[in-house]
Amino acid sequence: xxxxxxxxxxxxxxxxxxxxxxxxxxxxxxxxxxxxxxxxxxxxxxxxxxxxxxxxxxxxxxxxxxxxxxxxxxxxxxxxxxxxxxxxxxxxxxxxxxxxxxxxxxxxxxxxxxxxxxxxxxxxxxxxxxxxxxxxxxxxxxxxxxxxxxxxxxxxxxxxxxxxxxxxxxxxxxxxxxxxxxxxxxxxxxxxxxxxxxxxxxxxxxxxxxxxxxxxxxxxxxxxxxxxxxxxxxxxxxxxxxxxxxxxxxxxxxxxxxxxxxxxxxxxxxxxxxxxxxxxxxxxxxxxxxxxxxxxxxxxxxxxxxxxxxxxxxxxxxxxxxxxxxxxxxxxxxxxxxxxxxxxxxxxxxxxxxxxxxxxxxxxxxxxxxxxxxxxxxxxxxxxxxxxxxxxxxxxxxxxxxxxxxxxxxxxxxxxxxxxxxxxxxxxxxxxxxxxxxxxxxxxxxxxxxxxxxxxxxxxxxxxxxxxxx
Numbered sequence: 001x002x003x004x005x006x007x008x009x010x011x012x013x014x015x016x017x018x019x020x021x022x023x024x025x026x027x028x029x030x031x032x033x034x035x036x037x038x039x040x041x042x043x044x045x046x047x048x049x050x051x052x053x054x055x056x057x058x059x060x061x062x063x064x065x066x067x068x069x070x071x072x073x074x075x076x077x078x079x080x081x082x083x084x085x086x087x088x089x090x091x092x093x094x095x096x097x098x099x100x101x102x103x104x105x106x107x108x109x110x111x112x113x114x115x116x117x118x119x120x121x122x123x124x125x126x127x128x129x130x131x132x133x134x135x136x137x138x139x140x141x142x143x144x145x146x147x148x149x150x151x152x153x154x155x156x157x158x159x160x161x162x163x164x165x166x167x168x169x170x171x172x173x174x175x176x177x178x179x180x181x182x183x184x185x186x187x188x189x190x191x192x193x194x195x196x197x198x199x200x201x202x203x204x205x206x207x208x209x210x211x212x213x214x215x216x217x218x219x220x221x222x223x224x225x226x227x228x229x230x231x232x233x234x235x236x237x238x239x240x241x242x243x244x245x246x247x248x249x250x251x252x253x254x255x256x257x258x259x260x261x262x263x264x265x266x267x268x269x270x271x272x273x274x275x276x277x278x279x280x281x282x283x284x285x286x287x288x289x290x291x292x293x294x295x296x297x298x299x300x301x302x303x304x305x306x307x308x309x310x311x312x313x314x315x316x317x318x319x320x321x322x323x324x325x326x327x328x329x330x331x332x333x334x335x336x337x338x339x340x341x342x343x344x345x346x347x348x349x350x351x352x353x354x355x356x357x358x359x360x361x362x363x364x365x366x367x368x369x370x371x372x373x374x375x376x377x378x379x380x381x382x383x384x385x386x387x388x389x390x391x392x393x394x395x396x397x398x399x400x401x402x403x404x405x406x407x408x409x410x411x412x413x414x415x416x417x418x419x420x421x422x423x424x425x426x427x428x429x430x431x432x433x434x435x436x437x438x439x440x441x442x443x444x445x446x447x448x449x450x451x452x453x454x455x456x457x458x459x460x461x462x463x464x465x466x467x468x469x470x
Contacts, residue, residue, distance in 0.1 A: 037385030049282025074259030154309035190452035290466025
């Protein structure tokens, strides 16, 4: 027994020494250029980026902060992503246990009834023996594989990369949820502001009808002018109804983001909820650590690389040590006696030769999947740079348009006021007045939308740079 145990330890020790002959390779950082990816004339002077700003420092509206906190706790996508992490962590624990041996225990009873007409049954029957046999067995089975070529190590690293990938994916979901809630919230505020303008305009439309009726009585305008003015009022009422409906639909969307049934959403006013952060891009290479989806793609690349190592190791022989021992007896009363002990130890080396090309196929497939993972990583980085460039362009465009739009609103509002006065003196016709008032209302609604689009560009830029998940 001591000699057998000694041999087992020698083989196990040799297996550990042979691990220095690993065929598994260590992963390398992907060779990809991450500089100057932003399409902008501005040159980053330092590494400061909006992405480093916590979300509650960017979105300072306390009502919005409350919604975001609730969304981070109850949003369905976040809860689903957390369970992905739990599952990946369980797989990682199993991967770490790959170095340990397996041990199983079993107890069984076997009853065998021999045919008296069979070769052994007839012999036993003629000699006066029993043709039925009971056997009682208690066994323990031990198995261990020496990780000579790094297969177990690579598999553990692949599972670790998958675990880290799910964490990065969860961070990406958090960023998405935060920015989605902020986007919908600011859009609700903008619709509230537009509704307020439309309702104030409706009051002016009622006054315009009273004015046009007085002018008709004075003979300055005819019935056509009255009906046109009434139609303008109805158009404003239609705008109000559409705005109210859009508000309800957006509140339903926000409710889903918060993980709740549809309900009205608490909010501040558009003027009170300002969003004017300092725009800082940092270096485009920072996307490699700031963007969770890029980080997840890089861990996916590591996972694919390690699985290629696993597939490569299958070409080489495996050393396994197995042992079985326990108690075995055909008499229940002697089951636990020393004479019932038995043991079997097997150590061996297995080298695959021909197996219908399965090993080579798995290796070639893993190489192709590794190349796909590299492409996905490169695509994630380039897509991230495109999103930053788009958000930056939209922000610049909406900022410039705001200045122009404010001048347009001022001019059209004054034109509408002047047209009312001139109509009283008969210096313009009613069509000019209607056109001036329609233009004034549309420009005011567009000014609010421009402001929302600027806020949306800021939110998208924050998300594109990789902010929100910290």
